[in-house]
Amino acid sequence: MGTALLYDEEMTKYKLLWVDPACKIEVPERLIVSYEALVRSGLSDRCISIPAREASDSEILLVHSELYLEAVKKTPYMTLEDLKEFTLQFGDVYFHPNIYHCAKLASGSALQLVDSVMTGKVRNGIALVRPPGHHSMHGAANGFCVFNNVAIAARYAKQKYGVKRVLIVDWDIHHGQGVQYCFEDDPSVLYFSWHRYEHQNFWPNLRESDYDSVGKESGTGFNINVPWNNVGMENSDYLSVFCHVLLPVAYEFCPDLVLVCAGFDSAIGDPEGEMCATPDIFAHLTHLLMNLAGGKLCAVLEGGYNLTSLAQSVCQTVQTLLGDPVPQLANLRGPCKSAIESLQCARSAHRRYWSFLKHAADPPMTDISTKHIKSAMEEEEKTEMAEEERCTEGKVWPEPPERLCPPVCSASVLPDDVVCPDGLKPLSSSKDLEPLLVSKLKTAAVDGDGVTTFSRLYTLVEKLVANEIRNGLVLVPDVAAAMMCVVQDLTSDLVKRVLVVCVGKEKELDYVTTDGKVLVVQISSEDSEEHRSKYYIPVCLKKGCSDTSGFIQAVLGLLLPLGYEYNPDLVLLVRMPGSGVVDSMWQQLIGLLQGFAKGHTLVLMQVNEKACMGSTASALLGHPAPPLQDLQTPFPEDGDALERLRERLQADWKMLQTTS
Ligand SMILES: NCCCNCCCCCS
Ligand SMILES: [Zn+2]
DSSP states (O other), X not given: XXXXXXXXXXXXXXXXXXXXXXXXXXXXXXXXXXXXXHHHTTHHHHSEEOOOOOOOHHHHTTTSOHHHHHHHHTGGGOOHHHHHHHHHTSBSOOOOTXXXXXHHHHHHHHHHHHHHHHTTSOSEEEEOOSSOOTTOBTTBOBTTBSSOHHHHHHHHHHHHHOOOOEEEEEOSSSOOHHHHHHHTTOTTEEEEEEEEOTTTTSTTOOGGGSTTOOOOGXXXXXXXEEEEOSSOOOHHHHHHHIIIIIHHHHHHHOOSEEEEEEOOTTSBTOTTTOBOOOTTHHHHHHHHHTTSGGGOEEEEEOOOOOHHHHHHHHHHHHHHHTTOOOOOOOOOOOOOHHHHHHHHHHHHHXXXXXXXXXXXXXXXXXXXXXXXXXXXXXXXXXXXXXXXHSOOTTOOOOOOOOOOOOSEEEEEEOOTTSOOOTTOEEOOOOOOOOHHHHHHHHHTTOOHHHHHHHHHHHHXXXXXXXXXXXXXXXXXXXXXXXXXXXIIIITTTTOSOEEEEXXXXXXXXXXXXXXXXXXXXXXXXXXXXXXXXTTEEEEEOXXXXXXXXXXXXXXXXXIHHHHHHHOOSEEEEEEOTTOOOOXXXXXXXXXXXXXXXXXXXXXXXXXXXXXXXXXXXXXXXXXOOOOOOSOOOOOHHHHHHHHHHHHHHTTTOGGGOOOO
16 A cells, blocks of 8 residues: 655745744745655655645534634635734734635645545555644644644544544654643543753743643543753654653554654754754654554644755655665664653653553652753853754755665565465575585584575575665574574675574574674573673563563563664564464564664574464565554563663663663
8 A cells, every 4th residue: 555645735825924033934935845855756756646625614623613713714804914913812823815725725634644544545644734733722823833733633533433542643843732732631642742842941831841741631641741851852862762752652552543743843954943863763753653553654744944854854754654664873872861861751750651661760860840940041051052062054964865675675585395475575596605604504404405595595685785685584494593594604794783683582592792793682581691791682571472562562662772773784583483472563573673774674484483474474565564452561570670671781772771
C-alpha cells in the first residue's frame, strides 16, 4: 500500500496584511517550498495524490464552539480594519478574507487523510496544510491556528471508524495546548508533546505545558509533556525522549491510529525553536512511529519557519513514509543534562500510570518546574550569552544524505530443499571462498553444503555492504556456528561495526571482541556474569523471549538507544532455536532494527525454524508488523533489572542515561 500526499495551492492564498512582528514568519512560501521540494526530489510522484476538501460545519464542531465558528464565518466579508479588530481578541494569530476557506481546507485535508488510511486505500500519508491547527482551542484562534486540524481528525476517526485509541505525537517545537485541552480528560486519545519551555519563559508561557500536566479525571496519564528548558537540543535529545518516554508508553497504549502534529520548527535553523536537530532526524522519528498501529500513520503539517530546514524535513518524513531506508545518524553523544532532567521528570510523573515506566527513577533533586521564577538579571544574561551559540538562521548544516533504495530489497540464502518465501530473492551467485576460509570452516565441522552456504552468506554480506541488497534472510544448519563465521571472518574487512542481536541463547558466545568492531546484545532467559564488557550486553528476562512485555521493554529502553549510539554498518539478527519469541514481537524487532545501518539487516535462522520464514520475510520487505496485543505488566524483576543494567552501562553508553 502507498503513501498519501495532500496539498492544494489554495492554502497558499492568504497572508498577513498588516505589520505584526509575531506573525510575520507564517508565510505562504512555507507550503510552496515544502511541496516544490517533494516535486523536485521526485517524491511527490511516488505518493498517491489525494484531493483536499473543506471540512463541514459539523466536522469543525467536533472540536470548536458554534459561537466561534459563526464568528469566523463572518471574516471573509470583513474590511481590513474589521479583520484587525477581530484578530485583537486572539493571541499571535492573524485573519485574512481567505483564511476561513483555507482553514476549512486544512481541516478537511486531515480528514481526507484519515479516510484514505482507515479505508486501506493507503498505508500512511501526509497533509501539507496551512493554517496549522494545534494551538487553536474550542472557542479561540491562537498561534497562527484557526481550526484544530489534528484534534478534529482524532474525533472524526473515533466517530466514523470506531477507532478505540488514537495516539497524537506532536513533534512541533511549540506546545499544542489546544490539543491538550481537547483530550486531557479523554483516555482514548494519548497526547504527547515536546516543546520549548524554558521554565515557562517561552511562548505560550503556560504553567500547564510542564511535565506535571498528566491529564485529568479519566484522562489522567494520557497527556505527556516534555518541556525543553534550553535551546540547542540535538538529535540525541530527541531520540532519547522517544526511546525512554514516548515509545514505552505508546507500545503499552497500543493505538489503532497514529496522528502526528508534524511541525518542523523543531529542526535546526528555525527562528522559533532555535534547536539543533538535523532534518534527517524526522526520518527516524517517522520510522519509529510506523511500527505502531499496523503502520496507520497520518502526519499533518503544523509549524516550520525556516524554509530550508522545513523543506528538507518534509522530504525526510515523506521518504520514510514511502519505506525508503533511513539514513545513519552519526555521533550521537547522548542527551544533554537539561534533556535528561526533562525526560526524568516526565518519566517519574508518569510511572504511576504506565507499567512500562513503573521503575523510572525519582525526579531530579533540582525540581526544574520551580525554576521559572527567574530574576530579570539572569534572564538578561542568558539572552546575551546564548546569542552567539544559538542555532538560529545563521546556523548551517549539511544537506541530508541521499537515501538510495537498493535494487533488491530482501535476498535469501536457503538450503536447496527449502521453498523461498514470497518476495524474497534467492541469492544466485556465490563467491568461491578463499581456501584458508574453507579449511577453517571444515575444521569448524562444517560439511560440504555448509561451505556452500557460507560462501553464499559471504556474497550476501558483500552485496548488503555494497547497497545492492537492503536486507537478507539466511537459513543455516547451525546458527551459532554461522554467527561466529559471519562475525569473525566475513565482516572483518567489509564493515567497520556489526551490531549482533541474539534472540534466545543456546550456548555461551565463546568470544567477545573488545575493539568495538562488534557489539553483541543478547536477550534471553539466562544471565551470564562472565566476560561482560562494554561490547557484550546480556539482557536477562525472567521468562525469556516468550515474554513480549519484557522483550519490548528491553528493545525500546536498551537495544534502540545502544544501536543509535553504536551506529553499526550491519545488523546481524540471530534467532537462536527455541528462543520462544512471539511472532508479532519478532516482526516488530525486525521493523525497529531497520532504523540502523541503512536497513542492512541480516537475519540468521536455523533450518528447523523455517516455519517463521513467512513473517520474517514480511517484516524484511517492510510490511508493517502487527501490533503487540494486550501486553501484560512486565515482571518487576525485569523492569528493575533493566533499570539497573542501564545505570551500570550508562557510563559507557550515553544514550542509556535516564537520570541526571
Ligand atoms: N516570535 C514570534 C512569536 C510567535 N508565537 C506564536 C508561534 C506559533 C507557532 C505555531 S507552530
Ligand atoms: Zn510550532
